[in-house]
Amino acid sequence: MSIRNLDKIFEPHRVAVIGASDAPTSVGYTVLRNLVGSGFRGVVYPVNPKREAVQGIQAYKDIPSLPHAPDLAVICTPAPSVPELVRQCGEAGTMGLVIISAGFREIGAEGRKLEQMVRDEQRKFKGMRILGPNCLGIIVPGIHLNASFAAASPAKGNIGFISQSGALCTSVLDWALDEGIGFSYFVSVGNMLDVSMGDLIDYFGSATETRSIILYIESISEAREFMSAARAFARTKPIVAFKAGRFTESAQAAASHTGAMAGVDAVYEAAFQRAGIERIFQVEDMFDCAELLARQQPPKGDRLAIITNAGGPGVMTTDALIERNGKLANITDDTMKQLNDLLPICWSHGNPVDVLGDAPPDRFAKAVEIVLKDKEVDAVLVILTPQAMTDPTATAQAVGKAAAHAHKPVLAAWMGGRVVAEGMQIFNAAGIPSYNTPEKAVRAFMHLVSYARNLEILHETPKDMPLEFTLDRQRLRGVFDTILTEGEEILSENVSKAFLESYEIPVTKPLAARSADEAVEVSHR
Amino acid sequence: MSIRNLDKIFEPHRVAVIGASDAPTSVGYTVLRNLVGSGFRGVVYPVNPKREAVQGIQAYKDIPSLPHAPDLAVICTPAPSVPELVRQCGEAGTMGLVIISAGFREIGAEGRKLEQMVRDEQRKFKGMRILGPNCLGIIVPGIHLNASFAAASPAKGNIGFISQSGALCTSVLDWALDEGIGFSYFVSVGNMLDVSMGDLIDYFGSATETRSIILYIESISEAREFMSAARAFARTKPIVAFKAGRFTESAQAAASHTGAMAGVDAVYEAAFQRAGIERIFQVEDMFDCAELLARQQPPKGDRLAIITNAGGPGVMTTDALIERNGKLANITDDTMKQLNDLLPICWSHGNPVDVLGDAPPDRFAKAVEIVLKDKEVDAVLVILTPQAMTDPTATAQAVGKAAAHAHKPVLAAWMGGRVVAEGMQIFNAAGIPSYNTPEKAVRAFMHLVSYARNLEILHETPKDMPLEFTLDRQRLRGVFDTILTEGEEILSENVSKAFLESYEIPVTKPLAARSADEAVEVSHR
Incomplete structure (x- = not known):
């Protein structure tokens, strides 16, 4: 989409923690604990319908009760409650949302439905941005903002880190602490319902404190937007990417994990090269490579x-x-x-x-x-x-x-x-x-x-391929729905070519001829 | 050769340091300092013709003056003095020698001549064993014997380490200290004038404290002996090898370094596999791999x-x-x-x-x-x-x-x-x-x-190839001397086959025929 209102998420003054909790094993507990008493200069509002205070801090029963509209709301409540909370945030004028809650696309049809409901609510509030759901949250060490349930806060530094795996974030943070690595931004993107990796790269690109970006990628859906953001950033500062799922076996494992096919690795490889992205194949090279490329000519x-x-x-x-x-x-x-x-x-x-x-x-x-x-x-x-x-x-x-x-x-x-x-x-x-x-x-x-x-x-290479065509999606959908319901796993030559043609990719056109004469005749068409 | 008298080198009671010195930058200083005051229970004799005492320890002007014949003499004096010292050691009855001095084969013709002189002296004393020359020395942590000019002593442990590069030894020791790795034996073999890697593998094989062996190899000359020693050891305990010089470019670098062609890497690869040796390609994997293979089924x-x-x-x-x-x-x-x-x-x-x-x-x-x-x-x-x-x-x-x-x-x-x-x-x-x-x-x-x-x-595979043949070296030498002096770099088909045949490797025998009849006739031979 764009970088619009991303500052509400990454530079908030007022932050609400929805689902703030006193139970030490809960996400809402850790998020609140990370936000307060660690140097963040804004104000943090715990939201909890059942308590006067959470962790000793005055709590509010719901979003409408807050003394001011928060810039950022961090949502830690169970997935089914999220669409309604998004609506309440929108009505209060909150434009930045981080949805940490899991239980969406990654759990199947039920979750996909919930995700659609969230999207429907979001659409009602122009400019509302949502990071997540199903993520670890964000950390901006420069302003001591830790809106995540990570166990520790990293130091301030010049690496922007963006990860599609929340679990990996916790390992990366721990390695960074050991090696004394600092970050400008540390973001777990989750299901990328709205804010995408491309948006973040764009946003970090305008921030001088970010001298390099590290990406942990499982799959990219908004390819075009990702590419143009990456190309713009990479012109001046390095992007280092680790992409899991390089082989058939691992792509299968990735599919069972994220519910999204990881795509053919060669395509990613080519895209990374075109976007000026340096790929690493060992996760341990991550920091080293990012710092190296940022510092060396x-x-x-x-x-x-x-x-x-x-x-x-x-x-x-x-x-x-x-x-x-x-x-x-x-x-x-x-x-x-x-x-x-x-x-x-x-x-x-x-x-x-x-x-x-x-x-x-x-x-x-x-x-x-x-x-x-x-x-x-x-x-x-x-x-x-x-x-x-x-x-x-x-x-x-x-x-x-x-x-x-x-x-x-x-x-x-x-x-x-x-x-x-x-x-x-x-x-x-x-x-x-x-x-x-x-x-x-x-x-x-x-x-x-x-x-x-x-x-x-x-x-x-030119900045953008001049590529314009009108795609008759409706017609194609008809063709493919039929094929898919008939259980055909391999497309026939004709269907394949029809498919390519509808994307304006030129194809050869075979014509049947049953005799030499017919062949001659056909060749004149 | 054999493991005969290697215990004089690795389990000595009396050790002479020939060239012991008070000058802190000299090898003779470090070797003596490493040997005394660090727990070694034998006796150490500094030998220096010019001083009454070295580092406060009573010194002796030469080998004949020593109160007892040492089991082990560590020679640190300039190369030209070494042949005479070897003779004196032999006459005193010393059977274990570690020649640390450089300036032999590795510096060219002059050094090769000196090395031959050392060999000639050695031959006069049956059973005399020489490690080196041009090495860092040896360390046996179990008996606190550090007869080397390494900067530090490693801990006692179960890895036998054998290196053809003295310089690498110093790095390996430092890594080992950092990682808490211990050794049963730590040996820099130098030019391997006498004691070879094969001998050491044989010797370590009978020592229960050695549970695995790490080899740093630049080139192997005594291939047969090396293979049989490695195969015997590897049957019960792992050998891990790092071999430098895998590509043409690096083999060239190796040749300029050691004066020996490193050989075709594929030959080493095959030999390692046949000998049950696990090869590593990153020097940092060395300890980890040795410990892993020794501990895991x-x-x-x-x-x-x-x-x-x-x-x-x-x-x-x-x-x-x-x-x-x-x-x-x-x-x-x-x-x-x-x-x-x-x-x-x-x-x-x-x-x-x-x-x-x-x-x-x-x-x-x-x-x-x-x-x-x-x-x-x-x-x-x-x-x-x-x-x-x-x-x-x-x-x-x-x-x-x-x-x-x-x-x-x-x-x-x-x-x-x-x-x-x-x-x-x-x-x-x-x-x-x-x-x-x-x-x-x-x-x-x-x-x-x-x-x-x-x-x-x-x-x-069978333990040993039943391979017996008498090689007419004299005749071959004649043939090849001619070829080499004539500057032929590629052997003709006939010469190649003659060469193979003299090793009893069967070859086809082409016979010239100038006509169909002649061909028929020739085919009946």
Whole structure:
């Protein structure tokens, strides 16, 4: 739809919790507890018909009794009560709704009916926006707004997180706490009755605090809107997506879960590329990839130079690079000459550049400087193993300085645990992505490469396909209703073609001929 | 060769440090510092011709001056001094040598000559064993013996670690410290002038404290010996190998590093399978895989049942499983019936088994019990996301109990950080491998599957190929010397066949015929 009134949901002054409760195991309890006493500067109204106060806070018996109309109402009551509550919110002038309650589309026909009733009520109030139902809620750490039943509040940060799985949200929050990751917005979208992922991407796009977006996708229904929002955002800031349901078996599992077919994975893959979205395949890469793409300049190509103080890890890194279709840079003769001057005689004389086990910080740093200038090199990965003569911390400082004004990405793999921890912090402060294994560093580099490629595609293709046609849905519905009730699972050639034609996709037209003469005759038509 | 006298190296009573030093940046300093004051119950002799004492310990000017012949001599002096020192050790009756010094084969012709001189000296003393040169040394935590220049000592444990890269050793030690991993033996083999990886596997095989072996391999030269040692060990305990140099590019990097061609990766792959060795492709999987295989029974097949309290992660897990060629188990009708009785009506009715977001510990545990009994199921993966109603700790306890007497592997993915930490500890104590993402759990499961397959292959094939033949090396050398000096890079058909024949491999024999008659005649030969 649009971003209209989304500020009522994400920047409310007055928030009502409908179904606020004193029972610690209830959703209405957790939502209220999360909203009050945690720094939110607006006012929170508990709504509960049976109590004077909830959690010690003055409660109201219903929406009409509230002293002011809330901007946002968070609904936690059982599904059958929701349509009537939506109407009451609308009548009070509340334009932002988060419906946490479950028991809608995801439980079948009965729930679908309820969802339609909610939609019918919503339609009566122009501009009313609904997030959910069947979601965990929203968190906006910047204004200490936690309108969710998550167990914890994440820190303020620059990642916008949008998830179709409420259950995954709880895991993601817990990982984020462990890793010190912060969010600008944290949204569980649920069934997307109204507010869609596309709307949210649009809304986050105008917010400067959001520097990257992470999506957890199960299926996209509003494809066109999603694509145009994603393309607009991705022009300036990265979107990272994890999409479950890649194979037939998993798509089946997804269908039994959400009631929606997950769609052919290749279609998503192509769409992500066209929209400039970087896809990840391991959920653990989520934060890392989002931060990486937001902080690093994309490389011009995939030619990596490796600088290492040990041969074995150089080989290991080359393996990881080639496996992921990256390229070892062919360093130029001029670079070779400069490295010959710098390095001891038994250096590797090629890429990976082995600066040898006794390399002091300065030797590392000079090698980085030399290789960065090579026009055959798109990015540099510096690998350190903490050997007897190695100073991981001072080397990180020297490399950080050497990379400070580079116009190419520099990544670091400081291989170890506590011995390299300080060096990793130095890299972090210097904005250099650092990892404790070379494989992780290569994975990061290849994300940069494919993100850069996607950006290129994004800038090359026209913004929107000029696509206009009038679809005779009525006629088609007739045709397909017949087919479906007759239990045909495979469409005949003719029906398939009729279907394609009604979408104005050109098709060949076979004509039957029973003899050579008839064939000749038919060919003249 | 054999395990003869390896106990002189790994269980010494008297240890000499030749080249012991007071200079904190020298190898001889670190080796001596690691050996004394850290709990080793033998006696350590510093050897230094210029000092009365090193690090406050009475020093000796040379090997003949020592009060007793050491069992083990650790040599840290410059390469050119080593051959003479080996002779002196031999004359003193020292049978165990660790040569840490670098400057041998790895630096070229000059170093190769020195290595030959060392070999010549060694040959004069029957039973003398040499580890190295060009290595980090050895650590035997069980007897507090750290005869290496590593920066730290690892804990005692059940993993035997053997590495061809000294630099990697330092990283591995640091990771191990962070993760609390212990070792029975920690060995950097260096150039393997004498003691080979095969010898070490044989030696560790007879030691009960070693429950698994991790190998970091760059290239194997003594293939036959390696294979038979690995096959013998792998029959009862797992070997996990990381082999660098998988692609042409990386093999080239390896060649410039070690001076040895790394060999075609497919050959290694096949050899590992035949030897029952489980290969890993990410260095970070090293410990995890070794511990997993040592602790878990191998599954009968690759059919995995997934039990989860959230749909999304179930789909994610199915993706990871199918991507790695695993199979979703088809649970039987009987199991379906039992699950129908147990679970709320809207459970997923299939595998993944979604026990739903409100699942109490008991529901999880009963589902595990039911699914474990299904004969179509080879292993069970239990996934938990910490939702509002979820108790990760109590659920881990219940699942642990349900899995206690199972004859199939049970794995757990408790998705989160601090919220699930206690549950992970419970699993750890119960011997159930647990991970914080489903992808890692699936990776572990597939390691179990491929290990089980390799074990089967191992038990099916004959122990040794009955292979006896006398090879006319002298004649062959003549042939090939000519070819090589003539710079032919590709062997002709005839030369190739002659080569194969001399290894008693049957070949077809083409005979030239210039006419039909001649062909007929030739065919009668």
